[in-house]
Amino acid sequence: MHRTRTAAATALATALAVLPLTGMAGPPGAGGPTSGHHGPRDSHKAAVSRPLSPVPRSVRSRSDQVTVTPSVTVVAGPDTDRPALAVVEKALADAGAARVVRAGRAPGGGQLTVYVDGAGAARTLRALGARGSDGLPAEGYALAVGAGRIALSGKDATGTYYAAQTLRQLLPHRARPGARIPGTAVRDWPATPLRGVIEGFYGTPWSHAARLDQLDFYGAHKMNLYAYSPKDDPYLRAKWRDPYPADRLAQLKELVDRAHQRHVEFTYALSPGLSVCYSSDADLKALTAKFETLWDIGVRTFAVPLDDISYTDWNCAADKDAFGTGGGAAGAAQAHLLNRLQREFIAGHPGAAPLQMVPTEYYDVKPSPYKEALAARLDKDVLVEWTGVGVIAPTMTVAQARRAREVFGHPILTWDNYPVNDYVTSRLLLGPFNGREKGLPEQLAGITANPMIQPAASKLALYTVADYAWNDAAYDARASWTAAIGELAGGDARTARALRAFADAQYASSLNPRQAPELSAAIERFGGDGDARRLDGVLRSLQEAPAVLRERLADRGFVQDSGPWLDATRAWGTAARTALRLVEAVRAGDGPTAWQLRQRIPELVRTARSFVYVDMAGKRVPVVVADGVLDTFVEDAVAAHDASLGLAGRPKGATDLPVHQDNAVSRMTDGDDATCFWSGAAPGAGSFVELDLRAERPLGAVRLAMGKSGSPDDYLRHGVLEYSSDHENWHPLAAFDQRAEVRAEPPAGTSARYVRARATRAQDTWLVVREFTVAGAGAAAVAGGPPAAPGSALRSAGDGDPATAYRAARAAQPGEALEFTPDAPRAARSVTVLRPQGAPAGAADVEVRTGGAWRGIGTLSGAWTRLGAGGGAVGGVRLVWRAGPATPEVNEVILR
Template sequence: MHRKRTASATALALALAVIPLTGMAGPPGATGPAGREATRDSPGAAGSGSAVSPTPQSVRSRSDRVTVTPSVTVVAAPKADAAALALVEKSLKEAGADRVVRAGRAPGGKQLTVYVDGTGAARTLRELGARGTDGLPAEGYALAVGEGRIALSGKDVTGTYYAAQSLRQLLPHRERPGAQVRGTVVRDWPATPLRGVIEGFYGTPWSHRARLDQLDFYGAHKMNLYVYSPKDDAYLREKWRDPYPAEQLTQIKELVDRARARHVEFTYALSPGLSVCYSSDADLKALTAKFQTLWDIGVRTFAVPLDDISYTDWNCAADKDTFGTGGGAAGTAQAHLLNRVNQEFIAKHPGAEPLQMVPTEYYDVKPSPYKKALATQLDGNVLVEWTGVGVIAPTMTVAQARQAREVFGHQILTWDNYPVNDYVTNRLLLGPFNGREKGLPEQLAGITANPMIQPAASKIALHTVADYAWNDRAYDARASWGAAIEELAGGDARTTRALRAFADANYSSSLNPQQAPELAAAIKEFGTSGDARRLDATLRGLQDAPAVLRDRLADRGFLDDGEPWLDATHAWGVAARTALRLIEATKAGDDAKAWQLRQRIPELVRSAKSFVYVDMTGKKIPVLVADGVLDTFVEDAVAAHDRALGITGRPKGSTDLSVYQDNAVSRMTDGDDATYFWSGAAPQAGSYVELDLHAERPLGTVTLAMAKTGSPDDYLQHGVLEYSSDHKNWQRLATFDGKAEVSVDPPAGTKARYLRARATQAQDNWLVVREFTVAGSDRTTAAGGPPAAEGSALRSAVDGDPATAYRAARAAHPGEALECTPDTPRTARSVTVLRPQGAPAGAAKVEVRTGGAWHTLGTLSGAYTRLAAGEGAIENVRLTWRAGSAAPEVNEVILH
């Protein structure tokens, strides 16, 4: 769905004609492998810290420096690119020059002279020891800085523009003249002809202003292609036959003009597949007429995507009569239509770029009748777009690209579905372009990336896409990611740190499976060193990052895009720092402080989870930030506190399945049958959901409640329940088939720490688990009063979960008591009573019964009360309330 500038149309068409299936030719005279120069001089090599991005194919430093003088002369060839000249002059002024003048030759004296194309640039390049543009492919360029001069020259006008972009990065930003610029020699060219972005996602479309801003960004990063394919533009899909309203066509023309000014080819992608009749002359005429209206406003590149449609159902009876049925018939029909468009429109419009198409089978390399029909019948100069192996391909290899070229029989332009997030709208995907093998661009006509719904937030990932597509051999994903962050932060150190922390917390995707790698490493290091101050500094940086960005980041669009994620980041930072303090208080044995902190955490977590992204339909979708890292850290801190109190707490759920939207695995252990875990994919053989009981204990009834209203078949169709004490050796508890509700009583005396439900066969349906629970034999029951308020229960005081609380419906009557009885008498060193912060002292007398007799241990002292239990096995614990006191509340009564 993407293509290149008109100025290089001839070069591209020639490239498509001569590129063999085994690889793309490099610049003539190249001596290194894969058509690249044999050496990469510092600092252009990967990781060398070059100031130019994308990293040039060849760049070396000179020993001298050039001074930006008050007056600078630009000597340009008569037909030098106007956009390149404007950029050179603007960059010189931003570097401190007071006056930039154009002249036919260099003036005398010591003032800086800049040569742009022509004989002056060629001569200066030679004198500065730089090779010129001979032998470079389209868009290549040469640039040299030294001896009081700067020279830049492009293989074509776009190459000159890219040379100007590189010079822009080499020059400093100064308010006055006198800056020193290091002598540098660059010879550069792209690894693949086409590099760009396809606005092809579902969901809230980009604004017109955002699209203009994106085109500026692409030009600055040497991306030469933008494909206009927003799914919400009805005139591209449902109303593809209808002409555009004048106002909308005017906006598209403005995009076309901006793209041309930035040396970006605007590609118009019309998607008729929902209703087209492939054999219809009328539909062909409607399609080419639509293209003509776009041609008239300057579009020179066209695409016909035929993705996300059915090819088993024809839109007209004539197609069935003409082509037959099945995948091969669909391929034949599509080739028939596209060939007519290619021959009757593209070929008859001089200057048009090669036609592009997206096949219906765009996501694999498996031979099929459909692909065979395209390979054998589609005109050879049509570009075929391909997403890799999978709609969202975690990796993409040279071998796969070769297979794609072979099976489709055409040059391949990748439609890479990264960083697109329309399938995970609860996430920002701010990690780098990853998992793409070096050497891949040589196998391709080009690389295009499908961005996020959030345009400005897409810039971090798109920066890395541009780096890879231009020079994959030098590409380092982490280094490129860091450079993208620094650029977006404007080079400001504090803003860069804040943006890096935020991007790290929104890092993971199919291409980057590890979430928040830097934060996760800091938490892991804390687990080893115990240095709480160091981790707190990291968490404080994360907590404060949103405020820093809102105060200092120049790209306000990024702040608009990331608003709910910024809010959630701050809230999770507060929750995590509170959890860290809980860990430290627990370690120090400061029980009262630990309980005070523990009580704050549920509300902090609720706040962190409360922020939502509102999609174009008005649906509110809770956002995720550093999920699996921050939430796990908080959960682990609470679990450690539970262990210190002597309780196991609520079991912790886990799974190897992806999660659909916000239906987290924790929902299957929250005690609420109305909430549920919902997988984001169908279970395969071996897929599982699991419970960690935190400690080995006797097992009571195990219950697995799956499926839900509206998804009655979303359960493990064939599975097994298993248990383990060490997470290595698993014992079978029961098998089940075709049952959404499973309940099993383990043999008496069965003990375990872990339980899991594992699929024994692959299935098509996803998995819903409403509740996964296990009863224990060492239970404590509660009785007495006052009666519980609505929504509460007496048992909450002894359920092993301090996050739940028994709340009385009224004040206590004289002699009224809450009595807690373990299943069997239990020896304990202490009795602990946890109550809400601010609970009054003296509200109840604490008694235990041992040997059939009651003994008073003391009175409640506040939110946290711990009393020595005395001798003997405890048969009961009783809290006898003081008459007239406020309605009692108890989070937990613990024997430990």
């Protein structure tokens, strides 16, 4: 354990000393890679059977090998890092060595010898034709395997620890000795000094056990920084002046000790901005006293985040008197406090790393009075954290990083808000780190990622962050993601397949805009080739994945974190497979089976949508899985069934606006006024919401219901309703201004397939659409009896939507009839009557009216009845009920 400055802090100090305004210089020439082996994603495959993570800078295969002997000797230098030795010895034992001993020299006799640092390692590296660690940047290392020997040499203690982690990956897991390891030479160093994680989200803080587990994960993946900054730790924000209770401080000390053991720099990030008085000597004293307490338990890196606060409202009158008002005054006030903290605490504690801070304007590179004040006044040793262009930056470029350095006038540590999900608690974000340009790390003092509320589930994305931050030149997002899945699955192929299917269904984010890319591709293939068996295999794997993960995944924290999403994934898999069988039945012309399957789908979808995540406030948040993919597939299957019946079915919504959280566009067509589509941005001129009626048909009344309780101003302030038959030529229906409820009656005879509401001016508020409907022309008039039960209606039996049903209030009396009259007589060859599963046969006689007279065509035969109408124009259909105890129910009567 280290009680002095760690290698991460030393690396940072060195970086700050040499980092020019245009970016950090690359590794020195003496430490460059062996010719022909840079970017080793392909080169290391010949040397190892599984990917190394992070991908090393240089991996060279040798023609020889080493064998793990029953007894293995470890020869270590006098000052070799103890945690590194522990990793080496455990890796050898896991590889099958029955006895691992330390000695001052090799014993001979054919035993495998492992040299870790010191003169022995240097000699062995030379003998194996590998260069040593001289000339490498901080935390670099050299490793060679061959000719019956293994040698590791680190540039520093952390470098040796990282060499040990790479050896751990090169060695197999075996119960007995005898494993043969291909000869390999590795030379490696990091792309940027600081690489790690900042626990900086809002919501339920991680547990103590989860943090310890995370620190183990960071060390194994060559991440050297963990910033403790959970927004909902009161002693960091609301109660920042108060000392920690003894038990909480003891837990922090355990974290600090574990971090040191794993070569991770524990950063304590105190956020006083909600109440601090920048000019107050008392508040400075409170800050330094808090930091002193943390110093005493081993913390050597400190940060002061000043994000998510107001800088126009002072917390004390003295600050207004001292600094004035406005952004420039806020920057000057913050610089004043931080400079004093740097002088009076950091500079007075030898071994402390440079102070870190998060500016209030942390999300762009636009010049401002605030940034100008920070650039001019803030001590040049202070490290500035920045999220990129945007709070959640979809992309981050070299040019943006250089501009951030120029605008802030300080070295930049990114606070990358991925895979954080505190703003979308309904989602897990399990896709890879993406959208970050190659070359970015060398422009930075470091890269930190803000993780999810779910710690273990964050590992998939954090694995890829570690890969990128260490060696961006060789980074491949999908390959890294695949390797992360393999590692978390413990090398078990079945578990890996299940985890991949599950993670694919939780893939989308601002960094990975396509949801469920592999599942989406499978559905698209099915649309082209119609191979239902192949798609069913994909959906079955998704449906079964949760059970596999619950049974086989070693990381139980991941299973616990993902519980509601695992349940929802299984349920959506069941719904989607049922929908696929519905499509198959429709294609085969099997009406009874199709109707039976169709009736199961609403309850399956309700179940899939029923699972919730409970946040720290007790709020039940519905979780989403593969939204826009699985739900759309199910909706399209139902629409295909409607089309096979000759019905238009429920319209399909669309928009060009982003979606806020899980308020999907489908919610404006679900028939429920309590749900809504909610945009994630303000509409501009031309922004739209749209209905696809799925077929050209006459237009009835149009209703656009916008705004909602709590957001009454989120509606289109100026817009126009339009319709189109081809989605290219649009015709105006009605203009509207300053109305949250819009209704329009199309002229008689108007028909179209598409209807949209389009903004005619830009606005500042977002858009809520509760319901967007077009009345269905052509619906039959329904009369007769028995009367409908409360909550039901006669018209539901002829409204063109099989999802609605007429339910009688009582049993039918003999001779009582339900009569359907279309808007005009129709040439029809058949009558189809849809009823709930279990509906009795023989419940009614079916008659049609042709030429003014009624004639019988048959009897209801069960849930699905199709009878020949005899051709000609049919002016009505009548169900003449027979006596019986059953209460009549009818979903739809269809003339076709």
